Each structure stands twice: as C-alpha cells, then as structure tokens.
Amino acid sequence: MRILIRYFFRALRxxxxxxxxxxxKLTTPKGMEREPAEQARVxxxxxxxxxxxxPACPFCIKSRRAIQRLGLNIELRNAQHEGDHRDALLKNGGKLQVPCLRIxxxxGRVEWMYESAxxxxxxxxxFGSTGRNSGH
Structure with missing residues (x-):
C-alpha cells in the first residue's frame, strides 16, 4: 500500500x-525599481x-516571486537532484528542506533560513521599500 501511495504522489507531481x-512564468511580478546607486548597493x-x-515547489515559487518582486539578484541553487547544491544544503544547512536561504x-557566520514565510x-x-541595511 505504501508503494502505491508513493507512486500516486509521483504521478501527481x-x-x-x-x-x-x-x-x-506567466505571472512573474514586475521588480521594484530603485535609483542606480541604491540598486548597486542592494x-x-x-x-x-x-x-x-x-523549481516546481510551491513554497520555493513563493520565495522566488518575493525575490523578483523586490528586484533582488539572489543566486538560485537547484537542490532537487544529486549534486553539489543538494550536498551543501544537507551538510551545512542540516536538512534537505527547501526553500532555504543561505545568508x-x-x-563570516553563515545562517541557513528555512520556511518560505x-x-x-x-x-x-x-530590502523592501521601507527596509534599510540593518547589518544582517
């Protein structure tokens, strides 16, 4: 029964x-516009x-949409398949859960932030319109 459930969810995905x-792709938000000097700082x-x-995780899509809406140039690392990004997330972040923002x-300290919200x-x-560089 367990294998049947697994295949059902794989097919659904x-x-x-x-x-x-x-x-x-069709609903990509327009990015925030900033003055050139401010955008360079960001x-x-x-x-x-x-x-x-x-790529297809709904919570990752939520995070990517925020990145796009805020006009941020943040590297996206696909951790879905075996490879360096997946290994780094598991080894350094502690768990294979996405989305995860590496800060x-x-x-020199590195923070691994999970949970899309x-x-x-x-x-x-x-980085929002009222946000300032708070030294994070």
Missing part, C-alpha cells in the same frame, strides 16, 4: 509540475545570499 512552472548585499530551491554575514519576511524587511 509529474502532472502538476508543468502547470506550476507555466503559472510561475546588488552588493545580495551577493552574500543564495536560495536553495526546487553569509559580514563576520520567514524568507519572504526577511527579504521584505531588509
């Missing part, structure tokens, strides 16, 4: 994945961020 990806700060994600702090809130607080 196979059917839904193209629709999720198409919906994401781009410099986002160099220390990376989002570990799966490299100026003091926490990631979106962090990005909005730090």
């Amino acid at each position: 196979a059917v839904l994945t193209p629709f999720l990806l198409l919906g994401d 781009d410099a700060e986002t160099r220390d961020l990376a989002l570990y994600q799966f 490299a702090h100026p003091d 926490d990631i979106v809130r962090y990005l909005e607080d730090r």
Whole structure:
C-alpha cells in the first residue's frame, strides 16, 4: 500500500509540475525599481545570499516571486537532484528542506533560513521599500 501511495504522489507531481512552472512564468511580478546607486548597493548585499530551491515547489515559487518582486539578484541553487547544491544544503544547512536561504554575514557566520514565510519576511524587511541595511 505504501508503494502505491508513493507512486500516486509521483504521478501527481509529474502532472502538476508543468502547470506550476507555466503559472510561475506567466505571472512573474514586475521588480521594484530603485535609483542606480541604491540598486548597486542592494546588488552588493545580495551577493552574500543564495536560495536553495526546487523549481516546481510551491513554497520555493513563493520565495522566488518575493525575490523578483523586490528586484533582488539572489543566486538560485537547484537542490532537487544529486549534486553539489543538494550536498551543501544537507551538510551545512542540516536538512534537505527547501526553500532555504543561505545568508553569509559580514563576520563570516553563515545562517541557513528555512520556511518560505520567514524568507519572504526577511527579504521584505531588509530590502523592501521601507527596509534599510540593518547589518544582517
């Protein structure tokens, strides 16, 4: 019975994945516009961020949409299949759960933030229209 359930969910994912990806492409939000100097500052700060994600994960889509809406240049790392990104997430983040935002702090400390709601809130607080560089 357990194997039947597993195959059911695999088939369901196979059917839904193209629709999720198409919906994401068709409804991509317009990015926030900033003055060139401000955008350069934001781009410099986002160099220390990376989002570990799966392309069709609804919670990853939510996080990517926030990144797009805020006009952020954050590296997206696909951790769905075996490879360096998946291994780094599991070894350094502690668990294979996405989305996960890797935050490299100026003091050398690295933080692994899970949960899409926490990631979106962090990005909005730090880079939103009222957000300021708070030294995160």
